Every structure is written in C-alpha cells, then in structure tokens.
Amino acid sequence: MNITNRAKHTASLSGFAALAVLLGPAADMTSATPRTAATPRPAAVAAQAVEAPRAADEAPLPTLTAQTSVSSVRAAQEFRVFGASRHLPPGTPVSLQQQQGTRWVDLPASVRTTPQGTYSMRVVLGIEGRNALRVTGGGAVSPVVYVTVEAREERA
Structure with a gap:
C-alpha cells in the first residue's frame, strides 16, 4: 500500500476506532490503524470510563x-x-x-x-x-x- 492510500485507509478507520471505544474491546476494528505512543488503546480508554464514578450509582435523596x-x-x-x-x-x-x-x-x-x-x-x-x-x-x-x-x- 503506498503512502497516499495508507493515509486514506487510516482516515476511514478513525471513525471505527471511536466506535470501538464506545462498544468495548470485542468490537475493536482498529488493528489495521497504525499506533503511536500518544494514541491510547481502546481497551485502556474503555477501562478508564468504567472506573469513573457515576452519579446514577448514588442513592436518591428522600x-x-x-x-x-x-x-x-x-x-x-x-x-x-x-x-x-x-x-x-x-x-x-x-x-x-x-x-x-x-x-x-x-x-x-x-x-x-x-x-x-x-x-x-x-x-x-x-x-x-x-x-x-x-x-x-x-x-x-x-x-x-x-x-x-x-x-x-x-x-x-
């Protein structure tokens, strides 16, 4: 794949990368996307979102x-x-x-x-x-x- 086609391919997959983060590791479709040190892995991003406290977990006020x-x-x-x-x-x-x-x-x-x-x-x-x-x-x-x-x- 030449550099121009690879850039187009990477750009088209970036939308799937965001979808994979929302859906979780089972829907990871980013294996063809090149990674850099600054790009977090979808599983790591999903784990951070799950560990964050949610307001829905708090007991409602009487x-x-x-x-x-x-x-x-x-x-x-x-x-x-x-x-x-x-x-x-x-x-x-x-x-x-x-x-x-x-x-x-x-x-x-x-x-x-x-x-x-x-x-x-x-x-x-x-x-x-x-x-x-x-x-x-x-x-x-x-x-x-x-x-x-x-x-x-x-x-x-």
Whole structure:
C-alpha cells in the first residue's frame, strides 16, 4: 500500500476506532490503524470510563410531600395532614412541625409511613392566624403548607 492510500485507509478507520471505544474491546476494528505512543488503546480508554464514578450509582435523596384536608379551621377543630414519601423505608416515622417565629417546633403529631410510603395524621391547632406547617422524617423535609385557624365562636 503506498503512502497516499495508507493515509486514506487510516482516515476511514478513525471513525471505527471511536466506535470501538464506545462498544468495548470485542468490537475493536482498529488493528489495521497504525499506533503511536500518544494514541491510547481502546481497551485502556474503555477501562478508564468504567472506573469513573457515576452519579446514577448514588442513592436518591428522600423526599416528603404534605397537604392539608382544609385551608382554614376553627380553633381546636381537627383536620388532617397527609402526604407521601419517596426513597424512605416503609415504617419511617414522620413528625409535624409548626413555625413559631423563626424556629420550627415539633408538635405532638407523628405517624409511621405505610408500606406504600404514604402517611396521614390528625391535627388540632390552637394558635389563631395563619400557621405554617411542615413534615419531617428520615432526613427529608416537606414543603411548607398553611392552615388558618379562626377564633372560636363565643356563646351568647
């Protein structure tokens, strides 16, 4: 093969070399391609790609959702906070928190998630006005939900 034909042959195989790197050593079609010291072997390149850590191998972060059965209630009236968890084991305890000033305070309302990852808890609030609530558990925190507590009716 003369030098001109060899250059054309090498150029046409360079696309196959890239394909062989993607497909792995079994698809190596580059044996006719001349190698230099600077050109890595496809098997070495493929091994480097396999050894690199992948984001898909990391465990997904746990999440919680939260909803309320009502948007407003009278003081001492019962309502429900419910939602679902993702990437938490069944039976994970979840607790309700209320924002009081700048702090989140645990309320005496907690349940365990079901085998399907859902939860539902009964809640009674006494602080009048707009209440910010969230659910926590298993390292996850739900988005904030709001319930307005209206004043009790006074008897005449």
